[in-house]
Amino acid sequence: MARSIRHLVFWPTFLILITAVSLSVRDKDSFLANTTAMNNWVLDHFSWLFTLGSVYLLVLAVIIYFSRLGNIRIGGEDAKPMLSKPRWFSITLxxxxxxxVLFWTTAEPLYHLMSPPESLGLEAGSTDAILFSMSTMFLHWSFTPYAIYAVPALVFALAFYNRRQKFSISSMLEPVFGPRIxxxxxxxxxxxxxxxxxxxxxxxxxxxxxLAGGIGQYTGGETTPLLLGIIISxxxxxxxxxxxxxxxxxxxxLSSLNAGLLxxxxxxxxxxxxxxxxLKLGVESFGVYLDTFFTRSLFTGAAGNDQWPYWWSIFYWAIWFAWAPVTALFLGRISRGYTVREFLRVNLFxxxxxxxxxxxxFSSASLYFQLHTDVDLNSVLNDQGVEHVLYSLFDQLPLSGVWIPLxxxxxxxxxxxAADSNxxxxxxxxTRGLTADSEGNSGVPMKVIWGGMVGVVAWVMTSSVGIDGVKMLSNLGGLPALIIILLxxxxIWRWxxxxxxxxxEANPRRDACAATSHDSKDSAAILDQKAQ
Incomplete structure (x- = not known):
């Protein structure tokens, strides 16, 4: 494994995460204060770019779909799909x-219902707040986040399979900046x-x-570090x-099983x-979502000094952008053999x-029980946490004793x-040497190392610091990821x-020279000579 590892990719990330975890345990308050300050700086200075970028990618996806580019087949005209369409869709979904989404679609609407943006002048629990809550859910969880994933995934798929680039995020930038990138x-x-x-x-x-909260529904015990460690393991x-x-x-x-269960x-x-x-609330609120799409998508709160967008929409955009580059590698890699138009249907629409x-x-059901029954899901949310809202909702439905374990x-x-694909x-x-013609992938040891790293970071953070700390660490990657994706x-515009x-056929293989030394100046020089 040592010979195939990309050291300039593996070690910096590995060491930074180990350092961050160590610092968080050593001085929790200082760690949270510093990461919060850095996140606030990013949102204060670049909220406008996150909002514009999210809308831009959705509009670009629509343009691609109806353009000549939609007929291009990923991997070439003779490329054979590695997955059937149903399996492809279930994996993507x-x-x-x-x-x-399983838990936030019941909990998040309650936040928006009871605490809508102050600058919009909505009364908590009012009719307007109900429609705002539902339309916001459509904004945060449907077309926009999937566009943030789909467009860079499409760029990578075409660069990897059609332009014969290496398995790297830099391959998405090569058509813009040339082989020197x-x-x-x-x-x-x-x-x-x-x-x-x-x-x-x-x-x-x-x-x-x-999961610990769900287990607590039966055991009545508290969520301890030991229980979290067992679940995470x-x-x-x-x-x-x-x-x-x-x-x-x-x-x-697993994807097929998950899709069936959902x-x-x-x-x-x-x-x-x-x-x-x-049905009635869904149709009405979806109309509000369409009617206010651009206004709400570009809402930064600057005019009314409103912090709501920082807490919600822009915070979400930062998360989606932070995840998008590496997610694009997976989604792009499994799309060989299908046209660009098919790709956008399966990965976005x-x-x-x-x-x-x-x-x-789920969001309508949550609002219904809050507004029209004696069940106070908002109190459950505030007193017990996000994870308990869904369980409390199912307590009101038939066969709850069967469905809650499920x-x-x-x-x-x-x-x-989701984790196994990532x-x-x-x-x-x-890993070095992965090419468009290769069916192989990295070895088991590499996946064990990163799986273990994810588990250790998650356990330490949840047990000692709290989940907000590691969320902040992730969100800080949103800005550079946004810049990479926009570049x-x-x-797409060139293509x-x-x-x-x-x-x-017009793009000779570049994998052989790129695979020998992905991160060295020698490989860049070879590529430059080939380009000339």
Whole structure:
């Protein structure tokens, strides 16, 4: 493994995370104060760029879909798909949703209902606040986040398969800056890798707290470091084994299982919950979402000195951007053999529609029980935490004794499904020699190392510092990731005017020289000579 490792990608990220964890344990208050201050600085100075960037990518995706570029086949006209469309969609859906949407679609609407932005003059719990709450859920969880993932994933897919670039985030920048950008590939990949590993740790910590809360429904015990350690260990072992078994086995099978469980869960709540209210409120609020899309998407709170966008929309955009570069590597790699138009349907349009349906069911149900019954889910949220809202909602539905244990299992599978795909991408990013013609990937040891690192960071943070600390670490990667993605989108504009640049036969293989020394100046010089 030592000979195949990309040292300039692996070691900086590994050592920075170890250092951050050590500092957080040594001085918790100072660590949180410093990371919070850095995050506030990023949001204060670049909130406008996050909002513009998110809208820009969605608009760009629409332009691509209806352009000539939509007919281009990823990998060339003779490329064969590595996945069937149903399996491809289930992997895409489940590796991007993760466990967060399962719990936040019931908890987040309550925040917006009871604490809407002050600058908008909405009264808490009012009709306008209800519509604001639901339309905000569509904004945060449907088309915009999937566009942030889909566009860079498409750029990478075309660069990797059609332009024969190496497995690196810098490959997305090569069409804009030329082969010389490869000399910085180690730095670029390490930066994105750091953001993703920290993000996975925060999500794993949140997932562990959620599962511990569900277990507490039966045991009545408190969430202890020992319990969190056991849960995190089981999750890490499962997703590492899944990732190690490969794309066609572990990842694909878990994704299919997860998609099926989510479908069953959604149908059950739709049928047994306030069905008519869900449909009516979902349709009405989706209309509000469409009507106010640009106004709300570009809302920074500057005019009214309102901090709400920092806490919610812009905070979300930073998270999505931080995860997007490495997620793009995985989503792009599994898309060979399909056209660009098919890619956008499977990676943006269909998952976003699924999210719209999910929000219509679960967010509407949460608001219904809060507004029209004696169940005070908002008190549950404030007193017990986000993870208990969904369990409390299911207590009001038939067969809750059966469904709550199943919820625990679905939450477990949801996180594992997302984590194994990211572990696969992380391992590949740290490995030399992966090419568009190679079916292989990184070895098991690399995935074990990063899986263990994610688990250790998640356990230490949740047990001693709290999940906010590692979230801050992840979010700090949002700004450089945003810049990388916006620069990479320049490749799309080149290809829109010159689709022939994506002709596989016209792009000689560059993998052989790039694979020998991904991060050295020698490899950059070789590429420069070939370009000349």
């Amino acid at each position: 489940c590796t991007t949703l993760a466990v967060g 490869t000399r910085y590939s180690g730095l670029i990949d390490a930066l994105a890798l750091y953001s993703l590993v920290a993000g996975m740790a925060s999500t794993l910590g949140t997932g562990a707290l959620t 089981v999750i890490v072992v499962t997703f590492v084994l899944s990732a190690a078994s490969g794309l066609q086995k572990g990842i694909a099978r 479908l069953v869960l959604g149908v059950f709540v739709f049928v047994c919950g306030p069905t008519i209210f869900m 269909y998952p976003a529609l699924f999210a719209v349906a999910w929000i219509t069911i 919820l625990l299992f679905i939450a477990f599978v949801s996180y594992v499904t 572990t696969d991408a992380i391992g590949n990013l740290c 990479a989108s320049g490749a 829109l005017s010159n689709p022939e640049l994506l002709n596989v």
